[in-house]
Amino acid sequence: MNLKDCHNVEDFRKLAKKKLPSPIFHYIDGGADDEVTLRRNSESFNKCDLIPNVLTDVSDIDLSTTIFGQKIDFPLFLAPTAMHRLYHHHGEKAAAKAAEKMGTMFSMSTMSTTSIEEISNINRGPKLFQLYIHKDRGLTDNLIERCQRAKFHGLCLTVDTVVAGNRERDHRTGFSTPPRLTFGSLLSFAFHPGWSFNYLLREKFKLANIIHMTDKGSSIDKSVIDYINEQFDPSMNWKDAEYCIKKWGGPFALKGVMSVEDAKKAIDIGASAIMISNHGGRQLDGSRAPFDQLSEIKDAVGDKLEIILDGGVRRGTHVLKALALGAKACSFGKAYLYALSAGGQKGVEMILEKMKSEIRRDMILMGCKSIKNLNKSKIIFRA
Numbered sequence: 001m002n003l004k005d006c007h008n009v010e011d012f013r014k015l016a017k018k019k020l021p022s023p024i025f026h027y028i029d030g031g032a033d034d035e036v037t038l039r040r041n042s043e044s045f046n047k048c049d050l051i052p053n054v055l056t057d058v059s060d061i062d063l064s065t066t067i068f069g070q071k072i073d074f075p076l077f078l079a080p081t082a083m084h085r086l087y088h089h090h091g092e093k094a095a096a097k098a099a100e101k102m103g104t105m106f107s108m109s110t111m112s113t114t115s116i117e118e119i120s121n122i123n124r125g126p127k128l129f130q131l132y133i134h135k136d137r138g139l140t141d142n143l144i145e146r147c148q149r150a151k152f153h154g155l156c157l158t159v160d161t162v163v164a165g166n167r168e169r170d171h172r173t174g175f176s177t178p179p180r181l182t183f184g185s186l187l188s189f190a191f192h193p194g195w196s197f198n199y200l201l202r203e204k205f206k207l208a209n210i211i212h213m214t215d216k217g218s219s220i221d222k223s224v225i226d227y228i229n230e231q232f233d234p235s236m237n238w239k240d241a242e243y244c245i246k247k248w249g250g251p252f253a254l255k256g257v258m259s260v261e262d263a264k265k266a267i268d269i270g271a272s273a274i275m276i277s278n279h280g281g282r283q284l285d286g287s288r289a290p291f292d293q294l295s296e297i298k299d300a301v302g303d304k305l306e307i308i309l310d311g312g313v314r315r316g317t318h319v320l321k322a323l324a325l326g327a328k329a330c331s332f333g334k335a336y337l338y339a340l341s342a343g344g345q346k347g348v349e350m351i352l353e354k355m356k357s358e359i360r361r362d363m364i365l366m367g368c369k370s371i372k373n374l375n376k377s378k379i380i381f382r383a
């Protein structure tokens, strides 16, 4: 199997599984506890059906939308995800270049293996930075100020990761960062010589945004889970979020909002957006799927917040359904990481291209000229 055999997310997943040592693949692929929420995220989209209109002249389709003040060519972008250097030797640069080429937004994680400044140099397109609040508050200020200088367009604060979720696949595979050699992992690395060669001989793994601020920056001795539990600040609260919004002074989202109550509070503290998300099922297992919460949150906040939805998005129809219930755009994580692992920048371009043409085709089949025409009347929930 190779890139030309990849027609959908599942194909990229299979190729990523073939190319990556198992601890790395399962770090991307896995969720928390029994992975109930992980599975539910995609399944939730199947509870309702799309109702098309016919004979509407769909010769000219507009897929564009505006998020964080930036126009993107179609309503799907790359969610912030940690440590791309583990999945491909070009790391975040590959994903950022692919996003710009395809006319969509790149989101960069605090836990990136490429720095804010490096990404700003190679990506002139829409860029979002994802913030984690560390116990060392100087680090938060430093990250915000660097994003301002690097002209990022928006910031999102992840609020669902005050402790790390219990990702049992990582315990079983012995996942660590940088990858550690145990008997089991050694076998897996030996069976993936392409990955191992690139990992050992190319650019060194580092948490590029925080390397200068923490001695854990270049090497997390145990695992990313230990890093989160040791370094992230569990006392983070609404006042801290408000502080970040004021300091940033531009488009700002809370990422990981799942309740109406919290969405309303996000308005009160001055957020311009929320990302309805459960971290791709990697944090609180048993939490609801973002899609199941969307309608209620949209009814409560109206147009006071831009709503982004992530979690389980694998098909163009998933995006259409989310937009019909009030999201302005969706983002996805695992899907593009499979593609990055499978084929670097080319792989990410391919998955974005495939999703864009799916969304376009689905819009035509729905009889919708513009994503603005997607609304609740286009969906029926099955009893």
Ligand SMILES: Cc1cc2nc3c(=O)[nH]c(=O)nc-3n(C[C@H](O)[C@H](O)[C@H](O)COP(=O)(O)O)c2cc1C
Residues within 6 Å of the ligand: 027, 028, 029, 041, 079, 080, 081, 082, 109, 110, 111, 130, 158, 255, 277, 278, 279, 280, 281, 310, 311, 312, 313, 331, 332, 333, 334, 335, 337
């Ligand atoms: C490997 C991996 C790493 C992630 N790292 C981060 C991160 O550093 N910060 C963050 O806010 N979310 C992170 N996420 C969550 C994504 O931003 C997003 O919420 C999630 O992937 C959406 O679900 P999906 O993977 O089903 O598309 C990560 C997800 C994955 C799969």
